Amino acid sequence: xxxxxxxxxxxxxxxxxxxxxxxxxxxxxxxxxxxxxxxxxxxxxxxxxxxxxxxxxxxxxxxxxxxxxxxxxxxxxxxxxxxxxxxxxxxxxxxxxxxxxxxxxxxxxxxxxxxxxxxxxxx
Numbered sequence: 001x002x003x004x005x006x007x008x009x010x011x012x013x014x015x016x017x018x019x020x021x022x023x024x025x026x027x028x029x030x031x032x033x034x035x036x037x038x039x040x041x042x043x044x045x046x047x048x049x050x051x052x053x054x055x056x057x058x059x060x061x062x063x064x065x066x067x068x069x070x071x072x073x074x075x076x077x078x079x080x081x082x083x084x085x086x087x088x089x090x091x092x093x094x095x096x097x098x099x100x101x102x103x104x105x106x107x108x109x110x111x112x113x114x115x116x117x118x119x120x121x122x123x
Contacts, residue, residue: 020058024056033077042067074090
């Protein structure tokens with residue numbers, strides 16, 4: 001069994017261009033994690049041990065500006081060649097066939113209809 005298969009990475013949040021997570025695994029040593037986008041290595045992944053919790057590390061990945069571009073971008077975090085998690089970011093002009101964009105438009109139209117109905121019901 002490889003070191004990576006003993007590891008578990010739990011996503012926490014994405015804030016201010018930094019992705020945060022908690023990595024758990026064997027307490028003997030901190031693993032080397034790597035981040036990549038489209039097969040290209042991304043610098044900026046940092047591990048720091050969580051005090052009083054052997055085998056637990058805080059993971060921070062400062063996302064470079066190249067990740068923030070139009071369309072769907074995926075950053076892969078891995079250790080020993082095994083994928084731990086994928087960070088997916090959708091930015092810029094919405095993709096034409098993107099379901100989330102369609103749901104957003106439907107919600108906006110529903111809000112308009114709701115306000116029109118409320119005005120009609122009041123008056």
